[in-house]
Amino acid sequence: MGNEAGRRATIVDVAKKAGVSKSTVARVLAGSPNISDEAAERVRAAVLATGYERNHLAVGMRSGRSGLLGLVIPDITNPFWAEVARGAQDRAAQEGVSLLVFSSDWDAAKEASHFRALRQARVDGAIINPVADNLDDLDRFGMPFVLIGSSAERFPDTSSVGSDIAQGVRLGMDILLAHGHRNPALILGPKSRLARARFLRAVHDHCVELDMDPSVLRTEDSDYTVDGGRAAMHKLLAAADKGKPLSVFCANDLMALGAILAVREAGLSCPDDVSILGFDGIPSGAFSWPGLTTIEKDGRQIGSTAVISLFEEMAGRSDHHRIYVPCRVVERGSVANLSAAKVGRVA
Amino acid sequence: MGNEAGRRATIVDVAKKAGVSKSTVARVLAGSPNISDEAAERVRAAVLATGYERNHLAVGMRSGRSGLLGLVIPDITNPFWAEVARGAQDRAAQEGVSLLVFSSDWDAAKEASHFRALRQARVDGAIINPVADNLDDLDRFGMPFVLIGSSAERFPDTSSVGSDIAQGVRLGMDILLAHGHRNPALILGPKSRLARARFLRAVHDHCVELDMDPSVLRTEDSDYTVDGGRAAMHKLLAAADKGKPLSVFCANDLMALGAILAVREAGLSCPDDVSILGFDGIPSGAFSWPGLTTIEKDGRQIGSTAVISLFEEMAGRSDHHRIYVPCRVVERGSVANLSAAKVGRVA
DNA sequence: GTGAAAGCGCTAACAC
DNA sequence: GTGTTAGCGCTTTCAC
Secondary structure (H helix, E strand, O other): OOOOOOOOOOHHHHHHHHOOOHHHHHHHHHOOOOOOHHHHHHHHHHHHHHOOOOOHHHHHHHHOOOOEEEEEEOOOOOHHHHHHHHHHHHHHHHOOOEEEEEEOOOOHHHHHHHHHHHHHOOOOEEEEOOOOOOOHHHHHOOOOEEEEOHHHHHOOOOOEEEEOHHHHHHHHHHHHHHOOOOOOEEEEOOOOOHHHHHHHHHHHHHHHHOOOOHHHOOEEEOOOOHHHHHHHHHHHHHHOOOOOOEEEEEOOHHHHHHHHHHHHHOOOOOOOOEEEEEEEOOHHHHOOOOOOEEEEOOHHHHHHHHHHHHHHHHHOOOOOOEEEEOOEEEOOOOOOOHHHHHHHHHO | OOOOOOOOOOHHHHHHHHOOOHHHHHHHHHOOOOOOHHHHHHHHHHHHHHOOOOOHHHHHHHHOOOOEEEEEEOOOOOHHHHHHHHHHHHHHHHOOOEEEEEEOOOOHHHHHHHHHHHHHOOOOEEEEOOOOOOOHHHHHOOOOEEEEOHHHHHOOOOOEEEEOHHHHHHHHHHHHHHOOOOOOEEEEOOOOOHHHHHHHHHHHHHHHHOOOOHHHOOEEEOOOOHHHHHHHHHHHHHHOOOOOOEEEEEOOHHHHHHHHHHHHHOOOOOOOOEEEEEEEOOHHHHOOOOOOEEEEOOHHHHHHHHHHHHHHHHHOOOOOOEEEEOOEEEOOOOOOOHHHHHHHHHO
């Protein structure tokens, strides 16, 4: 325990044991260069002997750095956000700081109360997927922060890290096209959501790049849920030409999983009759039948990049910036290769 | 900001504004009873006017309570542990404390380093799914803690909260029996794992209760993975009587999902030819085809109960205890009802 | 019912 | 290169 009294050792105990002053100990601990080798050695020995461990509360109080970072995400139970949290955790550990994690449930009141907790804990900075429409709470207290997720774009003059949706959509369209699917249908989220507009815009932009007419693409609006995707798929199926191969690009994986269900319910086969492409990369996509081919967002990368960005922000050594983390294709089995199939039939 | 200088308001600013002493402010904040209504009112007004928020670092330093709790789980990315974290988070928020979350990856070295972080942050207590074989690190520093998950049973003289595996296994066997499945096969984890023995023992115990001979049950050892379950299922299929309905109780959901895959690969149907029951309740089970019928562990409940237990532990107002949180059945479609099927054929 | 004063463990000037 | 000193913001005796 470090001393006779049985309390935890303090810097004074270490100083006494090493026969130096508090400041010398503090300097060794901080890795200051102006220390004699001998003193440093004695301090290190004393630290070991006493079992001393720095009291971050005291450090934080004096230095103004608590060694704590805050992370506020919608729901730690959502696999994408869990990945983000993991990425942030690992990076924070690497930097020697710890992470306070909060779930907001997309609820502004909860978010506000988490912000209060962050301020009271005197976190050195925060990584936030914002739900409320203003960040005054944070600004007012001068807490450095970095926004994550795509909703961050609502806020000018902030740093943010999110998925590169435009690139992901390009990837998705290209996969579909490369596999022989012309004019895929689109299952989108509800009109109210910003994400819907961004996804759609990305599709349009890429169509234009490809000399395709985007207005030809059939779209179906729905909720970002399994049931939403299922319902949308049923509508698409009802309106589709029988016998003609159909392909669908869903704006998230949950809807894509629902679409697969709907195809089976209609007595059709995925991918033989209809090909389905998702967007997210949730783990459940690996266990559906067929496995879901999807565009995967890199949550872990977003989390770790956000920590790095936050450190920049804390150091104030950079302007605000937006970082877009690229997505990647995960091919499983829900998108048929039409060209290959034709070759097969010929043979 | 609370004062002219633009720094965050302190208790002194509040005291000045309210025209009372620091101590009076502190007493109001702490909810002490011996305060005149008038003073209390003026303090409250001053708090609002200054935008004062308690500095938890200073509070912790002086009072010895940081208002921080630690949570060390194997992986926040694992849906079960994410549920646990969420339960703990919500309960902690309710109690006015914040949660530091760490992932150990079942790695003793990482665990040790997280313990150090917990000690340095001076958390008031910790909730831990232990990987290492001893908890001396924690004991030595007198940090109150509660163990979670079933591995906790390795440690005598500790408090713990985990799933009631015995009850869950009973639930599973009863579902199988009720649906007309005699003598289900068992897909278990590797021999090295404690969890395997506990699961098997629970099955045996329940068989004895039911006057069944447990030695009649075919078992297959494997890894706790999708591929493990798939391989085990193929072996079971190879050894099974053709045409006779087969049922399998898997010790976790990942293996069960693999088993479903194997059944399809063998050209058979689940649940028509073989029924599969899982154990865990992971979200992916809802998206497989057929949906996985399983015994669900209540991670959220475990998390929130662990926080309550930890508070008991911190208050020292109870002996060590073990709490077993009950599991529940989630019926989806992977277990056929043999009795119902027969009725159907007759009709 | 309230105030004055001490001090938690540490860092950061400032001296030497 | 090292020691001395003054607090950081709060809680908690101890007076009155």
